[in-house]
Amino acid sequence: MQNEIIGLYGIAALVVMLLLRMPIGISLIAVSFSGIWATVGLRPAWGLLTAVPYDFAAKWTLSAIPMFLLMGYICFHSGLTRGLFDACRVWLVRLPGGLAVTSVFASA
Incomplete structure (x- = not known):
């Protein structure tokens, strides 16, 4: 065949x-x-x-993806992401597009 x-x-x-x-x-x-x-x-x-x-x-390069997802999962369930978002929102409220900038800063 x-x-x-x-x-x-x-x-x-x-x-x-x-x-x-x-x-x-x-x-x-x-x-x-x-x-x-x-x-x-x-x-x-x-x-x-x-x-x-x-x-x-x-391969080390492929192990970074699951570790990144695990880190995000742990940060979300520990409440760290909510605190970072709230802190960035307070600091960056005066900037144009403050919510978008806040999301980027909190994610970083």
Whole structure:
């Protein structure tokens, strides 16, 4: 079977899985594993399935995104963001567009 046909079957399978409301991550893993299995073989597919998640998670540049979200979650639930917003609102009320400037300063 040609690689293009395998790719089209993979896209169709992915759409069907998503329409059946399967989680996106599981659908993507299943389709990519099946595609690699069909094009290269079972052993390389298993090898990539074990190596790629670790290589993806071990990169420092990608770990900043979850840590940024965690920091925002902690700041929001501790009430720190409300206090920062109120303080900036009091200081910057006289500026034109004070609410927008306050939002930017509080976010920074």
